[in-house]
Amino acid sequence: MKPILIAGIGNVLRGDDGFGPLAVQTLAARHNFGPEIEIADLGTPGLELAGFLSCRRAVLLIDCICAEEPAGTTRIFNREDILAQQVPARSGSHEPSIAEALFALQLAGCAPAIVTLIGVAGHSFKFGDAMSDALLRAVDPTMELACDWLAQLKDTLPLN
């Protein structure tokens, strides 16, 4: 079990919803990460998400959200935002949500100490659609946010 997880969430068959998986695949292709970091495409795991997050030290999730902002806008949510259900989830396909998975892990005493979510505003979630250009352009800024998160994490979290 690697202590740090960077995971993409979303359905690659549904247009912009595939952003999370695409972002983590790009991240893995561009960087060499140490043995303490796992990069994962989790798809739309429903409540099974809890099992993938349990007993990690820190988790970064990348997901597409339904927001007022123009498509491709990135927003960062922390654990409190997620638990207070301030993340504008954009579909019912992976309910129960990230918030419920975190509640379950807190109850079980194995929730990650640090949880951050990069939410990228999506435009179209139709089955069979390609990803919109605005979302493709959001890949690079998301990579930077993920690398910043990791750099900050290494300053604050002793890994042994």
Added chain:
Amino acid sequence: MKQRITIDPITRIEGHLRVDVQLDGGAVSDAWVSATMFRGLETILRGRDPREAWLIAQRICGVCTTVHAIASVRAVEDALKLPIPPNAQFIRNLILILHALRDHAVHFYQLSALDWVDVEQAAKADPARAASLSESHASWTRNSSTEMRAARNRLAAHLTSGQMGLFANGYWGHPQMHLEPAASLAILSHYMQAFEFHRKASQVVAMLGGKTPHIQNLTVGGVANAINLDGESALGMESLESMRALIDEVTEFIREVYFADACLVAGSYPEWFDIGKGMDLYLSVPDLPNGSAANGFDLPGGSIHGFDAAPHSVPHSQASFQDAVSEDTVHAYYHGADALPPWRGETIPELATWDEEKKYSWVKAARYHGQPAEVGPLAAVLIGYDQGHALTRKWTSIALERVSSVAGRRIGLSHLRSTMGRHLARAIRAAMLAELASKHWRRLFENLSRGDVATHNEPHMPTGEIRGVGLHEAPRGALSHWVVIDKGMTRNYQAVVPSTWNASPRDKSGVRGPYEEALVGTPIADPERPLEVLRTIHSFDPCMACACHAFDAAGRPITTVKVL
């Protein structure tokens, strides 16, 4: 007095489901089950190379990824009449089993336990009593009173934190919640421990499948695992040994924790063996091929008609199964009215407003010889038992004996046809599958040790039209993928998933689907808090994400219970 209740959506399921029930004299007199989503997988697969269909099909649902991958690859192999080597069978079987074990335990603890366990009572329970109760049912190192006290403290802290989270929609203090507080605490402590079990089961799937979710090791004709018994990077002795250790740990959790808890809950609510009976036609498909066609399958399939008269089980061949399945869209939001066999199936949406007399669901009405059929662990257990399948009989007998002893009354095979029977049947299947995990691990190990390292037979696409069906007895029941291939391209594709059978709406003759039928007769104590409806629907383990698919919704859906 007649009353109408609408519950939208049903909570703690995967996906989105609406249920409308008619109440008459305190019990359900009629029911309509609507899936409010549309799935478009078939449209995506048309015109593509059938060899990549499994990779796309497994993305249909994030929960049952491996299930659709396997059914899809089997459909194309059936069309090509392409056998796969024994190693490929054993590797696929291990993936299927570990996936199913994880799925069943997640369903019991995370999706359905809260229908029977009152968390507020559990937070006040005596940890020593919870420990002795658990220890009397099972041998599990983490049943100590220290563990139970820690679980109770975490639970109490969670309840007083003001963030109800998971427990926000529970019917705590409902008159139908009567499980002993100590038993509730024991089950919630296992709920917390289940995350570790989940990780171990997933690890085996990832070791064989390359990753999880979404395994990467399949290929039409077998598997793409690299095998080198002495190597560290390929599938070899070292990884096989660590896999065996994980399988042993998973098996222990299934037997000593999940199976024991399922028997405890079932025995504590014996009245639920008389509620939620449902259809009298059950359907399952054979699974876990045992190395070669001559060796058959480790799990039998078939159908039982007219169970009430005398159980009469028909072990169908694949050909008779193919001819018996049709889907009707009279009450579903699709174009067309004829019941079509899946190979000729169409998926053309026809938007309409909810109307119980006309169209009211995005799920098609799947029919077997024109009749609605229940699929799932209950169907598989009844059919296996009737066919004299030794492993089914063994674990069914153990379960019924334990439940009868907790209940203080005789619970027999016919009681399984009920809401609680579906939960118990799921635990019976899990115990069977855990035993088969070790068997198939051994078969793989022995075959490799004999020097057979073949994993793949080369597929050759003919130029003409071919058809295939891929069957899999998935955690939620009989799954079939249907493919028509023409000039090497997919021309038609349909997936008839377990929740299409069970969540089916009425058909052209107005006959209800299994969820609807099972709800009829259910007593409802408090129409404002229809816990009993949730219990019966959850007993089927709905996974609507692949029976249909989500429309976008800004914000979280909040369950509304509307009583008219």
